Amino acid sequence: MADCLLAIQGLSKSFGGLKAVQDVSLAVPAGSLTALIGPNGAGKTTLFALMSGFLMPDSGQVLFDGQDITGRAPHLTARLGMTRTFQIVQPFATQTVRDNIAVGVHLHLKDRRAALAQAEEVAARVGLSAQLDKPASDLTVAGRKRLELARALATRPRLLLLDEVLAGLNPQEIAEMIPVVRGIMQGGVTVLMIEHVMQAVMNLAQHVWVLAQGQLIAQGSPAEVTADEKVVEAYLGHGTAARLRAAALAGKSEALP
Numbered sequence: 160m161a162d163c164l165l166a167i168q169g170l171s172k173s174f175g176g177l178k179a180v181q182d183v184s185l186a187v188p189a190g191s192l193t194a195l196i197g198p199n200g201a202g203k204t205t206l207f208a209l210m211s212g213f214l215m216p217d218s219g220q221v222l223f224d225g226q227d228i229t230g231r232a233p234h235l236t237a238r239l240g241m242t243r244t245f246q247i248v249q250p251f252a253t254q255t256v257r258d259n260i261a262v263g264v265h266l267h268l269k270d271r272r273a274a275l276a277q278a279e280e281v282a283a284r285v286g287l288s289a290q291l292d293k294p295a296s297d298l299t300v301a302g303r304k305r306l307e308l309a310r311a312l313a314t315r316p317r318l319l320l321l322d323e324v325l326a327g328l329n330p331q332e333i334a335e336m337i338p339v340v341r342g343i344m345q346g347g348v349t350v351l352m353i354e355h356v357m358q359a360v361m362n363l364a365q366h367v368w369v370l371a372q373g374q375l376i377a378q379g380s381p382a383e384v385t386a387d388e389k390v391v392e393a394y395l396g397h398g399t400a401a402r403l404r405a406a407a408l409a410g411k412s413e414a415l416p
Contacts, residue, residue: 164189164318164349165241170209170219172202179205181373182219187318187351192344194364195353196384198394202373203353204246207320211243212236223318237266240317244324246353248303250295250310256282257291259306263313278313284346285309285339301332305339312343319343321352325359337362357385357395357403369394 165187172180180202187193195203208214210221215230222228223241233243250259260278261271268274282288285305290298295306304324311319324340325333337359344350344363354360360367360381367384369377371393377384384390385403395403 162188162190164224165210165351166222167206167210168220168222170206170216170221172205172209172214172216178373180209180216183370183373183375184219185368185375185378187349189317189349190344190347191365192341192350192352192363193366193368194360194381195351195368195370196355196357196360196394197370197376201370203370204322205373206370207243207322207353211241211320234266237314237316240315241320242311242314242316242318243320244307244311244322246323246326248307250298250303250306252296253294255291256287256293256295256298256306256309259295260287260309260313263310266314278309281309281313284312284342286335300327301336304328304336308339308343312348316348318349318351321350321354323353323355325354325356333358361385361403 163186168184170180170183183206195206197203205214209216212228212231212233220227220229223239228236228239251262257275257278260281261274264274264277268277279288279291282291285308287302287305287309290302295303298306308324321340325336328336333356340350341363364381367379367381368375369384369390376389376393377387385395
């Protein structure tokens, strides 16, 4: 695919007798915002780790902009333009928000003054301008999620892998974060997100892949996958699927409980 930024082909990874990822292939078009969903333990975060070089696959290939990057170290992958966030946020707690973001900037920029200035620009994109001089330890859960996003954006990614950036947020915080994520894509960054909050998936994703027990079981538009019986049985449940379909018809969306 000429417009394919990321392609994974036949990726598999086992841990002892556990087949965490089994022969998974997918392609992420440049400029898109796509989602990877599925039940806990489905292998989603393992798949992100294989894509971004934190794990070496047992078999298969990862291509970024046509280049084979299978098993390449994460910092080298980041230099190429693919960066991931982590579900468990671990900022440098004693450093300020500004300094935390500047760490990401330093991947490409050595000058300290310029890095701090660029950190301010990134903070503005995620709504952290008023928090720049706070220690990261003083941030709320929502603030830390925004900081994790900012640190990743500071590396100047072409592709951003978001691992449950909305986890732990209340409904209002989720509603406030959705336009931030959409704005990142509209600013030219391709986004692939792991997400359980179906409100976000229905509002944001153009295409969805569904993983269960390490295998892809469905793909398509959000409306298509929520109507897929395999997805209903493995993940959503009939009640949630029905509510999502009704909400989509009404032009609304709903979060998973």
